Each structure stands twice: as structure tokens, then as C-alpha cells.
Amino acid sequence: MSNEETAPYSAGAPVAAATTATEESSVLAVKKVRTVHLQQAKDVGEKFAMLTSYDALTATIFDGAGIDILLIGDSAGNNVLGHESTLTITVDEMIPLVKAVSTAAQRAMVVADLPFGSYEQSPAQAVATAVRFMKEGGAHAIKMEATAHHVDHVRTLVAAGVPVMAHIGFTPQSEHALGGFRVQGRTGGDILQETALALEEAGAFCLLMEMTRSDVTASINRAVRVPIIGIGAGAETSGQVLVWQDAFGLRDGKMARFVKQYANLFETLTDGAKAYRTDVRSGAYPAPEHRFDS
Structure with a gap:
């Protein structure tokens, strides 16, 4: 496919984004987000945003935004590769996705998930992965x-x-093991807080809490110094992620x-694909302006 006469997409190319006075004064108004900036954000009461990304194009868009x-x-196992769950994705499948995102991202911190089976065996296995x-x-x-059980990991x-x-x-x-997709913290909130404190003491720079009762999240957020990122956690x-x-x-x-939808890309892409199919079948595409006649 030729791109001689088009402006090609460039991984890592900046995307224009509006900057407000609040953003300019933010501790996160930095060229590169690092762990220290996330800690500073919690210390001064600022919020930060996290999204998944699995490719260079979305990484460029989200980074620029x-x-x-x-x-x-x-x-990525079920959202990209079509697996039934996250359990079956491998390290070898994930590394090219991580590389694509890290290559494109200019400012955002890039975090890779350790997939199931790649760290549980021992701390040494976790380090290797x-x-x-x-x-x-x-x-x-x-x-x-x-x-x-993963405090030593x-x-x-961190060491x-x-x-x-x-x-x-x-x-x-x-x-x-948890009995399906169940909200956590309805019982055992104190145990969850003890786990959070132990992981913080072990050196975790941040905690991510998923599908947890909001009052339990709030209690843990007050108990730990490190920032907490929530998904369905209040x-x-x-x-938030x-x-x-x-x-x-x-x-x-x-x-x-816990999901708020900010766009409907499914409908937009479906409508676009149907319009493309109609144009191709009717002969409307390619039109004269899309052809090279000389």
C-alpha cells in the first residue's frame, strides 16, 4: 500500500491538546510522568487519569490528550486477541503491545501487566518477567x-x-478462586487494608483497587500514603482507570x-463500514478524485 502522497501516521507524533490554567499549575504538568509525580499529586490532592492502550495509534491519541x-x-487477551478471559494471554503475546505503546507515548507513564502464570511461582520469576x-x-x-502472599514478590x-x-x-x-466477578470489601475490609499497608511497606509506589466498596476504598486511601487508582472503587x-x-x-x-461511556465508537464504525460497503457495491467509490488517471 503506497503512502507517497499522504501524510503518514507517525508513532509518537504530538496531538494538540487544550491546556488550562489549572493544568499549567499542576504537579503533573511535566514532560514525563514518573512515580514521584503521582505521589506529589496525592500529597496535594490532585487527580490523575489512566487508560488501557494496546497499540501505537491509541497510545499517541491518549498521550496527546x-x-x-x-x-x-x-x-488485551479478550479486548484485542479475542480470548474468552484474561487468563490465557502470555508474556510473548503482550511484549509487542507494550513496545508499541512505549514507543508512541511521549509523556505518559507506561505500565505493563504481569499476566497469569508469569509471576506467582516465586519472586525470582516475577523479576524475570x-x-x-x-x-x-x-x-x-x-x-x-x-x-x-505477594509481599515478598x-x-x-522493588529491590x-x-x-x-x-x-x-x-x-x-x-x-x-473469588467465585466470579464479585464486589470486594463487603466482608474482610480490615484484611484488605492490612494487605494494602503490607504492599506499601514492601515498596509498591501505587495501589490499584478494583470493584471494592467505596467506603472501604476511602478508608484504605486514608491509611496509606501512596496514591490509589480506582476502577469501580468509588x-x-x-x-481512575x-x-x-x-x-x-x-x-x-x-x-x-462503574463504566461511563464517553463515545460510541461501535456505532460510528458500524455506520462507516456500512457506508463504505454501499459505495463500493454501487461504484460510488472510488470517485474520480480518488483515482490516478495520469
Whole structure:
């Protein structure tokens, strides 16, 4: 496919974004978002935004729009590769996605998810996987689903120079052990807080809390110094994260209660594809202006 007479898409090309006075005074008004800036944001009461991204094009768009963190989640398993769940995606499948996002992102922090089976065996296995994501994929940090049993994993990763975002609450990789997609914190809120404190003590720079009772999230947010990112965990957090296909309506069907849709790309793309099909079948496309006649 020739692109001689078109302006090609360039990974990492800046996307124009409006800047407000508030953004200019923000601790996050930086050329590159790092862990220290997220901590500063919590310290001064600022909020930050995180989205999933799995390719260079969306990474460029989200980065240019001012999204602070881009997560290459194991959710790529069902949102990109068509798997039935996140459990089956592998490290080898994820690394090219991480590389695409890290290459395109200019400002956002890039976080790679450790997939199921890539870290549970031992702290050494976790370090080996994380090193691959950072060396081969260019990730700035990793996210791992964590319980009290993973405190040593986090401590070892941090000692090896790997920034760790610890994912607690509902952890999708443990959906079978948890009895399905169930809100966490309805019982055992104190245990969840103890886990959060232990992971913070081990060196996690941030906690991600999923599908957790909002009052439990608020209590933990007050108890820990590090910032918390929520997804279905209420508003008393420093950040929020959504899967981008959910947030912008690329997927059809029922959404989780915590999802707010900011666009309907499913409908837009469907309408566009139907219009294209109609033009091709009728001969309306390509029109004279789309042809090379000399």
C-alpha cells in the first residue's frame, strides 16, 4: 500500500491538546510522568487519569490528550486477541503491545501487566518477567495482582529496580478462586487494608483497587500514603482507570456499573463500514478524485 502522497501516521507524533490554567499549575504538568509525580499529586490532592492502550495509534491519541498513565493490561487477551478471559494471554503475546505503546507515548507513564502464570511461582520469576517487559517492551513500571502472599514478590521487584503498581480488591486473574466477578470489601475490609499497608511497606509506589466498596476504598486511601487508582472503587482515590474500549464504546453490549461511556465508537464504525460497503457495491467509490488517471 503506497503512502507517497499522504501524510503518514507517525508513532509518537504530538496531538494538540487544550491546556488550562489549572493544568499549567499542576504537579503533573511535566514532560514525563514518573512515580514521584503521582505521589506529589496525592500529597496535594490532585487527580490523575489512566487508560488501557494496546497499540501505537491509541497510545499517541491518549498521550496527546493528556492521559497520565497508559496500561497495557492483560485485558488485551479478550479486548484485542479475542480470548474468552484474561487468563490465557502470555508474556510473548503482550511484549509487542507494550513496545508499541512505549514507543508512541511521549509523556505518559507506561505500565505493563504481569499476566497469569508469569509471576506467582516465586519472586525470582516475577523479576524475570518484569525485566523482559522493561528491556524488551520499554515499560516504565509493572502492575501485578497481589495478595498478602505477594509481599515478598513486591519487595524483591522493588529491590531489583522495578516500580510496582499492586492490584488489590477484585483481581480478575483470581476470578475462579473469588467465585466470579464479585464486589470486594463487603466482608474482610480490615484484611484488605492490612494487605494494602503490607504492599506499601514492601515498596509498591501505587495501589490499584478494583470493584471494592467505596467506603472501604476511602478508608484504605486514608491509611496509606501512596496514591490509589480506582476502577469501580468509588471517588476517594487519586486516580481512575478504565479499559478504553469500554470508555469509548468500541465494544457493544452491557457494560459494568462503574463504566461511563464517553463515545460510541461501535456505532460510528458500524455506520462507516456500512457506508463504505454501499459505495463500493454501487461504484460510488472510488470517485474520480480518488483515482490516478495520469
